[in-house]
Amino acid sequence: MKITHRVLLASLLGLSLAASAAVLKTDAAKSSVSATFKQMNVPVESKFKKHAIVIDYNAAAPDASKATVEIETASLDLGEAEMNKEVAKKEWFNSAQFPKATFVSSSIKSAGPGKLTVTGKLTIKGKTTDVSFPLTVKAEGGKQVFDGALPIKRLAYNIGEGEWKDTSMVADDVTIKFHVVAAP
Amino acid sequence: MQRYTKTAMLLHWLMAILIIAAFFLGLTMVDIKGFSPTKLRYYSWHKWLGMTVLALAVLRALWRLRHAPPPAPAGMPRWQHQASELMHYALYALIFAVPLSGYLYTTAANVPVVYLGLLPIPPLFEGTPELKAVFKPIHYWLTMGMAAAVVAHAGAALKHHFIDRDDILKRMLP
Numbered sequence: 001m002k003i004t005h006r007v008l009l010a011s012l013l014g015l016s017l018a019a020s021a022a023v024l025k026t027d028a029a030k031s032s033v034s035a036t037f038k039q040m041n042v043p044v045e046s047k048f049k050k051h052a053i054v055i056d057y058n059a060a061a062p063d064a065s066k067a068t069v070e071i072e073t074a075s076l077d078l079g080e081a082e083m084n085k086e087v088a089k090k091e092w093f094n095s096a097q098f099p100k101a102t103f104v105s106s107s108i109k110s111a112g113p114g115k116l117t118v119t120g121k122l123t124i125k126g127k128t129t130d131v132s133f134p135l136t137v138k139a140e141g142g143k144q145v146f147d148g149a150l151p152i153k154r155l156a157y158n159i160g161e162g163e164w165k166d167t168s169m170v171a172d173d174v175t176i177k178f179h180v181v182a183a184p
Numbered sequence: 185m186q187r188y189t190k191t192a193m194l195l196h197w198l199m200a201i202l203i204i205a206a207f208f209l210g211l212t213m214v215d216i217k218g219f220s221p222t223k224l225r226y227y228s229w230h231k232w233l234g235m236t237v238l239a240l241a242v243l244r245a246l247w248r249l250r251h252a253p254p255p256a257p258a259g260m261p262r263w264q265h266q267a268s269e270l271m272h273y274a275l276y277a278l279i280f281a282v283p284l285s286g287y288l289y290t291t292a293a294n295v296p297v298v299y300l301g302l303l304p305i306p307p308l309f310e311g312t313p314e315l316k317a318v319f320k321p322i323h324y325w326l327t328m329g330m331a332a333a334v335v336a337h338a339g340a341a342l343k344h345h346f347i348d349r350d351d352i353l354k355r356m357l358p
Contacts, residue, residue, distance in 0.1 A: 086219035
């Protein structure tokens with residue numbers, strides 16, 4: 001092939017790759033969604049065992065990226081069966097009525113090298129709010145590793161009603177941490 | 185009659201109260217069904233009591249190293265003296281072992297202690313469900329061992345006081 005043709009072909013390929021975002025395959029086993037919070041001032045980090053994360057990401061054009069995270073509210077693992085059963089009840093997640101909590105991104109913008117700002121809608125226990133949080137992304141061995149922390153106030157979603165409204169027992173501030181390993 | 189020092193008496197009775205409180209709180213808290221703020225409070229208080237006992241145990245041991253207790257009353261049979269030595273050493277070991285095992289258990293459960301809700305006690309390692317399953321029975325059985333020792337210890341003191349009518353118990357009373 002003539003050199004000019006090769007260059008043209010290469011640049012066309014390059015352009016088409018750059019223009020489209022690609023849906024990555026999330027490695028569920030290596031990814032995690034966890035809630036960190038304080039109970040009686042003791043810091044605790046608990047994972048949601050069941051999650052579905054879909055990331056549509058293009059490193060060259062992050063603005064075209066999309067992300068959705070869905071977790072099963074009854075899958076929060078607090079380390080004790082009794083506590084896990086409690087957190088699925090009406091006063092907490094009310095998993096019977098609201099089995100899933102979701103985040104759907106509306107925009108992802110670059111905030112510097114390896115940094116993104118993700119904005120979107122967070123829905124927990126039937127309440128939807130607009131949220132924005134930082135996410136770091138780095139390429140590791142052919143995979144993309146995303147790490148983000150989304151601070152929320154649990155009372156805004158009625159998580160912990162009745163006697164659990166007491167924030168000296170469980171603090172209002174909860175940080176949802178995302179660690180996602182995904183490959184093209 | 186030679187008595188124990190005032191410091192020894194204070195530490196003895198103070199720790200007795202804290203240990204008994206922690207014990208009954210421990211028994212009560214694990215029996216609470218479900219999960220409530222009360223249960224959470226009891227667990228925290230139980231751990232704070234344990235940490236306090238551990239700190240006092242250090243002071244107690246240091247004091248004991250520098251201040252020998254009153255000598256055994258004249259005429260006490262040798263076996264009885266030896267039995268009491270053994271019991272007291274066991275109790276000294278337990279006032280360290282029981283709260284330490286509790287600390288290891290809670291660390292293994294990834295629930296670090298924040299003493300009085302203010303002072304975080306650093307966890308020495310990352311907990312796992314396997315480690316948690318190891319330390320739980322250790323803490324439980326050491327606690328039961330201590331309970332048995334305390335009953336024997338108190339029983340012996342009362343026996344000396346009411347049956348032998350000697351000064352053994354009086355020496356520990358201000």
